[in-house]
Amino acid sequence: MPPLARYHIKTGLVYFAAALLLGVLLAAQPVFALPPQIAALRPVFLHLLIVGWVTQLIMGVVYWMFPKESKERPRGSPRLGWAVFLLLNGGLALRVIGEPLLIFQPGPAAGAALAVSAVLQTAAGWGFIANTWARIKER
């Protein structure tokens, strides 16, 4: 298993644990009358789970196991692969910081964090597609 795949999967596991933790916090909010703003963290919970864990696990396994592009470039561009890893995780981390900031301390910092996060994650998505496309082939 190449290092990039291991990084994707292990980082995904960290997000998975973080998501489940946040899931408990969301469930605890009404029970213990915690601040109602916590309920607004539901999108963070969902995206930690589905972008941080499910999609990232897919990216790691695809990079590792999909058919080889060619002898010279078995896994596409490793450099683009690492860029995707950094863009996705940087973008998601910024969202995890920016969403609570927007709720508890709205201001230019929160807005900018979400806007930059949006650009990074979108770039990660298209970068992954570009690096994977030629590996999807008949044989």
Place this chain on the structure above:
Amino acid sequence: MPRLSVWMVRAALLHLGTGFTVGGLLLFNKGEPFDTGVWALLQVHVDLLIFGWIMQLAMGVAYWILPRFAQPPKYGRTWLAALAFGLINAGTLISAGGQWAGSSGWTLVGRAAILLAGLCFAVYIFPRVKPMEFVTPPGR
């Protein structure tokens, strides 16, 4: 990778790219609001990514990797899987477009097509969830 898997995985990637782009618009607009109309894309985002990306990717990989049959046709009733491919893509686009346009009728048509896609694929793949079969080559 068989041809139908190529189609499913590539279509799934296009849904991923579009869905992430729509998510990016939503998130950008949440941080730096530029147009309240962007929120109308929320259900488009969800449908593209849940049905078009995750569900279709799983179908494409399952079609590729699960054990085939020892006797031809090795891939079984492929027409059912091909039908599922058409239905899931049409259904996702119709359901997403229906919700964007605020048409509950089209949304229902799209979701019904997605349901049929799921059923066709489940019926198709059911017998392929089994141990690997080995054929003894003739002459042994």
